[in-house]
Amino acid sequence: MPNKIAIITSHPIQYQAPLFRALAAEPDIDVTVFFGSNHGVSAKVDPGFGRTFAWDVPLLEGYRYVFLKNSRPGxxxxxxxxxGKELKTYFEQERYDAIVVFGWNKVLFWQAIWWGRRYELPLILRGESNLEHAQAWGVRAAKSVLFPLLFKQFKAFLAIGSLNAGLYRHFGVSEKKVFLAPYCVDNEFFAARAVASVEKARLLRQDLGIQEGDTVFLFMAKLIDRKRPLDLIHANASLNHRRDIHTIIVGDGPLFGECELLGKQSGSANIHLVGFKNQTELPLYYAAADVLVLPSEYETWGLVVNEAMACGLPCIVSDSCGCAPDMIVAGETGYTYPCGDVGSLANAMILLSGNRARMHAMGEAARSQSRNFGIDKTVTALKDALRCVHEG
Incomplete structure (x- = not known):
């Protein structure tokens, strides 16, 4: 009989839906996903993007799901x-072989842990956090007490990367219980659509005044302080003498106006703000770019790097991005630089500009690297974790 799995997560997310579909397609897994909210399914305001929208890719197709009722409607x-107060009833009535909990930062997750333990259902944790994020002394002290107690409730752990795995080990989790289930996107979705967009990408570059042979650096994220888009604009502005270097900013949010103003003040005609783009539009911009830049001051991972690498782009990421130790091989798949150091970012941009043969080689290495962080690897890790749970 297939393993009967319940996944507990906050809401439908564009990155998670392909994973849920892949799990549902496995003959030895019977999965139900429990959501605490329907955010993202219909058009709603997203404060980070500063606009109302719904994702234009299917979030609920191909797998079984339940929207849980909340104690506080809206x-x-x-x-x-x-x-998700109904979890008690589901756990009481269904004999799940495992409960996979996607975090611990909401009451929903603690209810899943409580009722999972109450009905002796094995718990598996898939979190995102790591030890790199600077926090107040009091928060660190609380975690030093709470996390060992929390982690003892779980039979296995699905680590999204090496830094996340390091968190579990730091708080006493046995290496045998930690399985690398990489943070992943639908690589094929982005790669195939980027290839199909090559001619449109050529016309887009032309419309933006980008000459053939110029190097295009791409920022693709919410325009918020944590993502530090201004660092990239400053870096590009410092390279004004290089007319062959362009930056495309894809995204929207509170910093849009400041980004636009800084771009104008820089005197550069090579900084292009194109606004928010939905999921099906993103591959066009990956196809039009040569290098992705992620300057964030904190990312538990940074899935935009997965997307870019799947499309054959090398990446420059700050050392505050959780994906950096796993995805970036210096000089092969991209470069890492100290977060906030605009000079170092500009130097990395220089290293990746002008030599198209080198960029192509690094892009192919990045594409190969992205395959090590595919959905299939995460499915395999969950199966390994299930064996660990049932074999003790």
Whole structure:
């Protein structure tokens, strides 16, 4: 009989839906996904992007799911009090072989842990956090007490990368219980659509005044402080003497106006803000770019790097991005630089500009690297974790 799995997560997310479909397609897995919110399914305001939209890719097709009722109707998906009071009934009535909990930062997840333990259902944790994010002394002290107790409730752990695995080991989790289930996107979705967009990408570059042979650096994220888009604009501005270097900014948010103003003040005609683009539009911009830049001051991972590498782009990422130790091989798949150091970012941009043969080789290495972080690897890791749970 197939393993009967319940996944507990906050809401439908464009990156998670392909994984859920892949799990549902496995003959030895019977999966139900429980959501605490329907955020993202219909058009709603996203404060980070500063606009109302719904993702234009299917979020609920190809797998079984349940939307749980909340104690507070209309509660924000970002509110820690988001709960799922019906979990008790589901756990009581269904004999799940494992409960996979996607985090611990909401009441919903603690309810899943509590009722999973109450009905003796094995718990597996898939979190994102690591030890790199600077936090107040009091928070660190609380975690030093809480995390060892929390992690003892789980039979296995699905680590999204090496830094996340390091968190579990730091708080006493046995290496045998940690399985690398890489943070992943639908590589084929992005790669195939980028290839299909080559001619449109050529015309896009032409419309933006980008000459053949110029190097295009791409920023693709919410325009918020944590993502540090201004660092890339400053770096590009410092390279004004290089007319062959361009930056395309894809995204929207509170910093859009500041980014636009800084671009104008820089005197550069090579900084292009194109606004928000939905999922099906993104491959066109990957096809039009040569290098992705992720300057964030904190990312538990940074899935935009997976997307870019799947499309054959080398990446420059700050050392505050959780994906850096796993995805970036210096000089092969991209470069890492100290977060906030605009000079170092500009130097990395220089290293990756002008030599198209080298960029192509690094792009192919990046594409190869992305295959090590595919959905298939995460499916395999979950199966390994299930064996660990049932074999003790």
């Amino acid at each position: 509660i924000s998906v970002n509110d820690w009090r988001l709960d």
